[in-house]
Amino acid sequence: MQKQETLNKTPKIYSQEEAYKASLKYFNNDDLAARVWVNKYALKDSTGNIYELTPDDMHKRIAKEIARIEKKYPNPLSENKIYQLIKKFKYIVPQGGPMAGIGNPYQIASLSNCFVIGNEGDSDSYGGIMKIDQEQVQLMKRRGGVGHDLSHIRPKGSAVKNSALTSTGLVPFMERYSNSTREVAQDGRRGALMLSVSINHPDAEDFIDAKMEQGKITGANVSVKIDDEFMKAVEKNEKYIQKFPVNSNTPKATNEIEAQNLWKKIVHNAWQSAEPGILFWDTIIRESVPDCYADLGYKTISTNPCGEIPLCPYDSCRLLAINLFSYVENPFTDKAMFNFNLFKEHVAYAQRIMDDIIDLELEKIDSILAKIDSDPEEDEVKRVEKNLWLNIRKKAHEGRRTGIGITAEGDMLASLSMRYGSKKANEFSVKVHKTIALEAYRASVNAAKERGSFLMYDSEREKNNPFILRLREADEKLYYEMLEHGRRNIALLTIAPTGTTSLMTQTTSGIEPVFLPVYKRRRKVNPNDKDVRVDFVDEVGDSWEEYLVFHHGFKQWMDVKGYSVSKSYTDEEIEKLIKSSPYYKATSNDVDWISKVQLQGEVQKWVDHSISVTINLPNDVSEELVGNLYMEAWKSGCKGVTVYRDGSRSGVLVSHKKEDKKNKEMLTSFPVKRPQVLEADVVRFQNNREKWIAFIGLIDNKPYEIFTGLSDDEDGILIPRWVNEGLIIKNKEEDGTSRYDFQFKNKRGYKTTIEGLSHKFNPEFWNYAKLISSTLRHGMPIEKVVDLINSLQLDNESINTWKNGVARALKRYVADGTVAKGQKCENCNSTNLIYQEGCLTCKDCGSSKCG
Template sequence: MKSTTSIENESLKSYPEPEVSEASKKYFNGDTLAAEVWKNKYALKNGEGEYFERTPDNMHKRIAREFSRIENKYPTPLKEKEIYALLKNFNYIIPQGSPMAGIGNDFQISSLSNCFVIGVENDADSYGAIMSLDEELVQLMKRRGGVGLDLSSVRPKGSKVHNSALTATGIVPFMHRFSNSTREVAQGGRRGALMLTLSSKHPDALDFTKAKRDTTSVTGANISLKVDDEFIKAVKDHTQYIQQFPLNSEDPKLTKKIKAEDLWDEIIEGAWKSAEPGVIFWDTVQRESLPDRYHKHGFTTTSTNPCGEIPLCPYDSCRLLAINLYSYVKEPFTEKAAFDFDLFKDHVHKALRLMDDLVDLELEKVDNILKKIESDPEPDQYKNREKKLWTKIRNKTAKGRRTGLGVTGLGDMLAGLGIQYGSEASIILAEKVQKTLALSAYSSSVKLAEERGAFPVYDENLEKDHPFLNRIKDEAPEVIEGMKKFGRRNIAMLTIAPTGSTSLLTQTTSGIEPVFRIYYTRRKKVNDSSEVTGKQYFTDENGDKYEEFAIIHHKFRNWLSSKGFTDEEITQLKPKDLDKLIKDSPYRQSSSEHIDWKSKVKLQGKLQKWVDHSISVTVNLPEKTSREVISGLYMDAWEAGCKGITVYREGSRSGILVSDESKKSTDFQETIAPKRPEILDASVIQFLNNDEKWVAVVGLLNNKPYEIFTGRADDSFSILSKVKKGRVIKTKGKNGKNRYDFQYLDADGYKVTIEGLSRTFNEEYWNYAKLISGVLRHGMPLKYAVEMIDDLYLDAPTLNTWKNGVKRALLQFIPDGTIPTDNLCPNCKSPAMSYQESCLLCNNCGYSKCG
């Protein structure tokens, strides 16, 4: 069914990819990264790669039409134009991830849910039950959802089993199984995301905690330990702690006494070394969970989604939507700056309506998935498993109508108001904003219950004296009175989720995080010093000059403009100028490396009081941070009422962390490249350089890259577009210089020779290729060669895409695990990943593991 009140009635029209790139880049005011993220992740396109949206404006009209269609089913519907105005330009309301890509998208049969949790019935721990979980997580991930899975029902290592093994293998082998399944789904353009959790009460908790210590194990999953209050108190009191299995049994089959501090020290060691495991304060989660009051209806929370912001019961799911806080600052960066609470309240009411509409849209999507399963030609014995899975998800979605309304842009909101992030004033204001959101959302849900009906299992008696509702009662008793009369439309509705990709599109800070970096610099070599006259430049030790470009945070540019700087003047600012300006700006001491962790934890704890789900946030710490500081941080987070905590110590996930100092040497050792044979075997890799098809020919010596050639496929390389391997022959040309020819066998077994591989190079490409070939010939490990290529300062868009293509070509020869996958972007293969909001974000292409 199509809306009849459409803003723009037009037939579906396709656009060529170059036009989409150019138009979306213009839409984002020249921000290539934002344009590419939108085009690749959210623009409407079919399976053949045809684009049917030219800019995000087309996408926002598509989403507005669908929301309006659902609104028209109910009383007092929002108008399509009003919905479109809320979405337009990413100003106010932003559906995240799956909803943005999937609403109104008939080309994909996928879910609109960002996250799911699965589980076994009655804590079954048989192989059959565990294998069913493995199948279910794959089925969900292929529909785009991230999955959470608790392992606490799995028998601990050494337990008796009634099969030929005699004893159970424990938790860790199943961690590897689920991780590997996730990595398999992540291949071929799909993205898998998995959270594995375990209770601290489980006898295998220590093994679970240490499972990812070397950064090469369980790489397809995030892991978090669910610690209870009893455990935390035992750590503080230096006493013993009892583990048992089954966890909640009054007559457990296995009990184990441990020194609580021993397990705690391993948790801290893991956080210090590799940022995992995260910690979930499970008793706090359950005390504060409204859905858990409905445990008899199947709403017992067991795990969280991959980034920890949505604790869920098995087979429930959640959809995410964020409100851009910066857009509610009136006259930002001026003395008149103020937060528009009236507009904010109005928009929160409408945002919650749209979130409830999103539940209806998801139910439609699940129905389509069930129809697709029914029509599939495979035998019923296979189809029935997937059908049963989605039926359970549909029932739980309809029963609770759970939503995930959150915020983004807090860091820029504070700066726009002239308030320093992390200050006492910033925490007070942030709490006021989140409290306003919570009260307005719950008020809206009560109004929706009056108009549309309460969620099916709503029962006022089950929610008596709930701490979250008591806080609402103290601030807005009329909301609770309305709830007693009409009920509530949604079982739970608030979160603060990672907004990695979303923040690139809003061009703001992410979630409740501070700005990651206010600026960073790139350099481009110039051959003629006259070219940099009047411009900033850097001169290296060889006297070579490089023009410097500052990549500046969008809203800091706005502050500069408010101080009278023109775009041209901003472009010419040198790093030392920027550093001085930052000190005089509202962004002073407000980037992630400057934020005091105590203020970050205090902020999270204050906001958590007004979030009925949880908060995804990462505390970034300097490399020299001690284990004792991290231990104190975790204790402070528990005492502040946080539901979970994740830290990232700078450099802790870059590979092997501990080295033998005695083996280090500062002596310079010269290397001699092996002489090049006349003939080298070669592999051919195809890639895109902007919109052009290119190929890379990698010459191999002893099966390792020795040299590389690249060229455009529409020139003399066109014949290589379908060639996979051949050989490179080194000869002398008529001018006496070296010439490299490529030779391969065609389909009929005839030798085909392409003369002069360097023919299509322009000078800059050729110089960089010679540099890369030189370091390869002298034996630089591929890991470091790729990192060197990634660090090349290439400002021209074509050079950047050429660089990415060369990296992809070389990465084909790196075995899995050689480069830690936490640092390697699965999209662009660049080792440019950083931690933001419990989420990995690629600073090269904008890929986000969980955004």
């Protein structure tokens, strides 16, 4: 009777404001943590109704579902025990998909954070390429991040048996997959995609350069799979042979290159734009436990978007983080110590919970398959999607892969009075990660005793794997128990970036050090309000107040040492505080870069998947240093590495120090006199269901002028849909006036010219375009031009549509990370907005608006 009443009970609905206020109290007035939880993880339906008031409701929901799975097995954990482990984000934290999806009846979505897809064999037919495109979209609509490899696509100029006669190479397909990613919405965020290619592929250089053209491949991360042979060739300044197929002993095409020349290009592009990332592929395959079963379908081909989970086709992984800071007793005091006994116990519980989440994921996949079957489309339309999820279900069921990681490494070390990056701190970190490896594998062996091993487990296959041999050397008893009973999971460990997770644990992120112990945020204010301080007025006249934000760990250190966090500090006082704290010389930009790479290599020995870590560098470092770091990463045993040079992509946080005038942004220096010929991009878009087109003249890949108007209609301009670039040529009319012609090459390579863009577009559009173009060519930053356009007060509806189109076209050229001053998030009213891939993205709640 009680059960029936529970089923019939109407769930309580909370408003956004109610949930935000309650969560703000829950997080001790941490506005950012509260907004992230409400917008990303609170249980809600498709109409926006919220069914959870605080994260405590979420943790009870998750505990209830995991306890339900536990009852299927011997010696089940109780619901209360699970709740105690996950509440308050203190010890064990399911990440992303599991947090939002477990026990969620309103969303038919996967619990997996990561997927990799691919075709059987090395098919590069159009059918195979389009199948991957469709599978990518189908996964992203279910909330997953996706990776796939392009090494199977034949290089540019290769013969094909169709009307094209020769292959277009990798880049057009990179653009296709990138565009598909940008089209899929995921509850206020965009999908995530990793594209990879082997350095051995003849088109590797084109792949490496593809994202250097602004506005291209904006929907994907890109990484190059580098083998040991290439790295040795770089070291010895030797030649290197690329071939296709990349793994063939009898390739159809070969290309001899100077290894150092391509290496320098990789290094330069990473220095310039933080991409491509590098995957040391031979290290990944050599160390991979799942690749012991490569012939059974577990051959690793690519990674998830952040690189921490190398996967075989159609495998997936769910993530969970252990909050390392919570195991430090008496933090920031002389009595501080790490409770290894409690930690070992909780690692075992975390692995058990992860295995339960696989069962919950299998239930979710069954729901997705049932939804596909019930959809009204024909079976032929649904075939690719259905086969995709059947393949994913098979891999999850067979291998039962898990992804246990950590967060708060930086805070853990600081609270133990260890400086991140020091020899002592590195040695302690390795000890912690070795403990995780041993205890997680021990838990997986114990689970195999009670629940059975993963289906293909074969100790003979794994006997020479370097990771398994390290476990054997560290704990022979564990190794021989594994030989006897098997293991529940094919692979277990990772270290992922814990962005929003660390906001809610209120700690440093993942394995990273603190970004800044103290920084400033800005909020827009009304200067007429009482008790408001105006720190500066921006270019458009808006008033802003700056306020200090203390990192939570730093704030706890201040409290232990008797410093007030409510006091108003001068910059000099803040500097003095930081210098006396354990966070001094231990921020992202302070840590010795070589030491960090070496730490990653040492920790990697105890992580069977991979590690997502970024080496933060100051703006003035040389390209040579980046190359040296990459080389050291390879030698240290890292599986991958990414560098970020300060300023290569604009950031959103502000140092607490006063700005140096020399560091202020300088206007672009364009020639005021227009060259006769400009390279041009063609951008198509829709406004109010009308088709529009923009021609954007470029100098050094930056907008110099723009012409925009209706397309594909009797009053507009008509060019083939496949044309996306060309030339704008300025010519003289017979009456002495200027005429702008657009020229492009047709598919046979012949030039086609459309004369007189000025005659094709509405004259009023043309006049406004000349005004906007004038601001561009005099060096006004693109985001300011966009602000100017948006601020135009125009009465005519058609002109307003034109205005919106120009702004949309130009936003493609705003550098990722640029702060969008003076605008508010429509979701949470935050002013903390940046441009990301041409879209306004809220850094507080994560929602994104394009156009």
